[in-house]
Amino acid sequence: DTEVTQTPKHLVMGMTNKKSLKCEQHMGHRAMYWYKQKAKKPPELMFVYSYEKLSINESVPSRFSPECPNSSLLNLHLHALQPEDSALYLCASSLRLGTGGATRANVLTFGAGSRLTVL
Amino acid sequence: GESVGLHLPTLSVQEGDNSIINCAYSNSASDYFIWYKQESGKGPQFIIDIRSNMDKRQGQRVTVLLNKTVKHLSLQIAATQPGDSAVYFCAENLPGFQKLVFGTGTRLLVSP
Known part of the structure; x- marks a missing residue:
């Protein structure tokens, strides 16, 4: 299995809703990532988990809450979002968290994304 | 031709042409670089x-060139096909940091 699977593919939610995005990989990767991508822009890093522990939080608002229940699963809990949070949310994984080494252990494998629309 | 402005830079080529996509990276200390392809409705793909x-690495139909003097990367695609139409991102790995930094991206449009 060489895939990262994200569900749902599309999500529409109101500003008062609570929803979750889910991500799964079975490649034995120990680093998992959430990225946000707006139209015509590169992916922007939100969170990184390494060995199920939160390693990086790129100053993301608390209305986004990540969770890593085990080494294969990554969730992003959404609550009280704003319309400007509408975007493609990408999950990715890598063999391990890079520490600057020039190695393919740092290469990210991305899922297809969850397209979020906040009304 | 190539257009740069408020929109995503776009390179338009004819099928069968060779394509060159450029990327200026930000940090002279970056030690590893990756090109990703993102097709419509999909995540980026290595x-x-x-x-x-x-300074050069070749794959199947693709070649990456690295010029550290001017902090420039390029991706060359030989005999471009309609299936190569996508947005291409370069990414740099910064020593001491635990993340890849993505460039702004270039849209490649291949017409038959």
């Missing part, structure tokens, strides 16, 4: 990588 101790 194409090719290069370490900073190399």
Whole structure:
């Protein structure tokens, strides 16, 4: 299995809703990532988990809450979002968290994304 | 031709032409670079990588060139096909940091 699977593919939610995005990989990767991508822009890093522990939080608002229940699963809990949070949310994984080494252990494998629309 | 402005830079080529997509990276200390391809409705997909101790690497129909003097990367695609139409991102790995930094991206449009 060489895939990262994200569900749902599309999500529409109101500003008062609570929803979750889910991500799964079975490649034995120990680093998992959430990225946000707006139209015509590169992916922007939100969170990184390494060995199920939160390693990086790129100053993301608390209305986004990540969770890593085990080494294969990554969730992003959404609550009280704003319309400007509408975007493609990408999950990715890598063999391990890079520490600057020039190695393919740092290469990210991305899922297809969850397209979020906040009304 | 190539257009740069408020919109995503776009390179338009004819099928069968060779394409060259350019990327200026930000940090002279970056030691590893990756090119990703993102098709419409999909996540970015790894194409090719290069370490900073190399200046050229070839794959199947793709070649990456690295010029550390001017902090420039390029991706060359030989005999471009309609299936190559996508947005291409370069990404740099910064020593001491635990993340890849993505460039702004270039849209490649291949017409039959």
